Amino acid sequence: MNSGIKKVLVIGGGFAGMTAALQLSRGGFAVDLVEIDPQWRSYGAGISLHGSTLRVLKQLGLIERFLDVGYATDGVEMRGPDDSVVVTLPTPRVAGPELPGGGAIMRPALAKMLSEAVRASTTNIRLGLTFTDLSQDADGVSATFSDGSRGRYDLVIGADGLNSAVRAKVFPNAPKPRFIGQSVWRAVLPKPEGIETVTMWMGPKLKVGMNRVTKDTVYLFLTEDRATNDHVAPESFVATLRALLERFPSPIIRKIASELSAEHQIVYRPLEQMLLPRPWYANRVVLIGDAVHATTPHLAAGACIGIEDAMVLAEELSAGADLTSALSAFEERRYERCRMVVENSGRLADIEIEGGNREEHASIMQVSMKTLAGAI
């Protein structure tokens, strides 16, 4: 095998880990994927995808499936707190002239698409399992697992998300995820009349947006600043989100507020971020996805860059260089793009929390979206 790597362990079966397992097994590597959740679940909220993610789905042969179960549109419409359109940001058709510049899908639908593709590959999937130890020497990594079994690998990929145990093991001094003083509410609703593409309403200190996850449904997101990361009781979700929506004069948002109910799959999530300074690998263990660059969702690009990490890593491992050169090339190609997403998302959050300059907000969005549309 190229780069001397034959056997790979992927720890974590989220969007990044699934993509890595899929692409590496298709490339002829022997892949074990361990996922801690015995049911391999994903929670019921929508997720927005840039054209750059559609480009990867196309490369994976999954774009038709995405178009069946998700939805793709062009452009992002930014409105004031009423329904006045402030600016429409273009989303370049980076996945090809036939495909819109962005899209959205329910998370379980995206996870199902990817997990079915992984199941159909040669990947050895082990659910309800994690590692208990990883020990490296010059020739490989010995892993022990929570069921007492052991394995020997040429490379271990940590794709175990924001609170990565692989990161804690390999980079004990890594920065901890930081609460940024803002939280997100999400819900799934029938598509309001007149909403065709991603639409955001910028209110004083609150932002609400929606994106179509199917022809007839949207997922709604609302960012709210909160000084502390306290527990919010699920029984209060409907009343709290309704009160926040009622702060917008937009008739569309007011109507949603009046009709909001527990049926709308409301999810509340405090926002955290973490960017691991380079290096992103230690000998034979490398990190991808949120494990190494967890961003807030202000550019809706966290899953996008994690999925891209997987593709670039598979490409570099197949390219024929030695392992260290492959991992170094992976990091070189990924660091700046991922840093941009984490830091620009953080700046957007700060502007929203401060009730700051809307032109700066729109300009950061535009520049970041243009960068994301670039080649990886």
Ligand SMILES: Cc1cc2nc3c(=O)[nH]c(=O)nc-3n(C[C@H](O)[C@H](O)[C@H](O)COP(=O)(O)OP(=O)(O)OC[C@H]3O[C@@H](n4cnc5c(N)ncnc54)[C@H](O)[C@@H]3O)c2cc1C
């Ligand atoms: C509110 C919110 C909205 C967002 N919206 C968007 C959006 O619209 N578009 C977008 O692109 N991104 C969005 N993101 C970011 C996106 O959700 C993440 O970047 C993405 O899910 C990260 O994928 P991952 O595979 O790296 O990690 P995860 O999705 O966290 O997956 C990690 C996997 O590892 C498993 N695991 C954890 N620990 C272990 C262990 N010790 N052993 C084995 N398995 C383990 C977990 O069960 C999980 O399956 C949003 C994030 C938030 C918080």
